[in-house]
Amino acid sequence: AQSVTQLDSHVSVSEGTPVLLRCNYSSSYSPSLFWYVQHPNKGLQLLLKYTSAATLVKGINGFEAEFKKSETSFHLTKPSAHMSDAAEYFCVVSEVGSARQLTFGSGTQLTVLP
Amino acid sequence: KAGVTQTPRYLIKTRGQQVTLSCSPISGHRSVSWYQQTPGQGLQFLFEYFSETQRNKGNFPGRFSGRQFSNSRSEMNVSTLELGDSALYLCASSLDRSAIYEQYFGPGTRLTVT
Numbered sequence: 001a002q003s004v005t006q007l008d009s010h011v012s013v014s015e016g017t018p019v020l021l022r023c024n025y026s027s028s029y030s031p032s033l034f035w036y037v038q039h040p041n042k043g044l045q046l047l048l049k050y051t052s053a054a055t056l057v058k059g060i061n062g063f064e065a066e067f068k069k070s071e072t073s074f075h076l077t078k079p080s081a082h083m084s085d086a087a088e089y090f091c092v093v094s095e096v097g098s099a100r101q102l103t104f105g106s107g108t109q110l111t112v113l114p
Numbered sequence: 115k116a117g118v119t120q121t122p123r124y125l126i127k128t129r130g131q132q133v134t135l136s137c138s139p140i141s142g143h144r145s146v147s148w149y150q151q152t153p154g155q156g157l158q159f160l161f162e163y164f165s166e167t168q169r170n171k172g173n174f175p176g177r178f179s180g181r182q183f184s185n186s187r188s189e190m191n192v193s194t195l196e197l198g199d200s201a202l203y204l205c206a207s208s209l210d211r212s213a214i215y216e217q218y219f220g221p222g223t224r225l226t227v228t
Contacts, residue, residue, distance in 0.1 A: 034216060036219075043204060043219040043220050043221040044204065044219040046216050101162065102147070102206075103159070104156060106156050
């Protein structure tokens with residue numbers, strides 16, 4: 001069985017400071033991991049994905065995430081926050097070889113202060 | 115390439131009625147999945163279709179059903195609507211069923227049950 005825990009429901013940063021959104025996962029098999037972002041009244045947009053290649057994954061809009069198997073973590077980072085980054089972020093796991101099903105974390109609401 | 119489209123975008127129904135939501139995947143994508151998003155339960159997997167067959171189903175009552183057509187377009191149906199069915203229903207398409215393929219989400223259909 002697969003599961004995802006997003007450790008913070010809300011994160012608040014000042015514009016221009018680093019962003020860290022934390023995610024731990026549990027998976028019986030080799031997982032694929034994703035980060036999605038959802039702006040208000042919008043659908044989900046893929047930020048980046050990990051599928052057993054490089055452990056440091058670069059995504060869109062300056063975001064990146066590092067897969068750490070020993071810590072079962074997949075934290076999302078960005079060196080410098082922008083006002084447009086304010087949104088809800090979801091960490092997602094999908095097990096390679098299993099039926100096609102995404103398991104979502106509960107989400108982290110990112111607020112960017114001017 | 116056009117993204118995932120969902121119709122209608124907004125819907126208001128009365129308890130006891132039934133509703134059908136439509137999803138057109140990205141051209142060439144063969145897997146279509148449906149998710150329900152609510153403030154209380156977050157994002158939950160409903161079902162996945164591939165080659166006109168339901169391949170996987172989440173933990174929802176039988177009132178929730180769906181189908182996929184030969185052109186990969188999909189519909190989901192909810193019968194005997196309950197107040198708790200009020201939610202954002204998201205459709206996602208993927209090139210294939212393997213977990214390494216990311217899912218692309220539509221903007222969603224906002225269903226309100228009164």
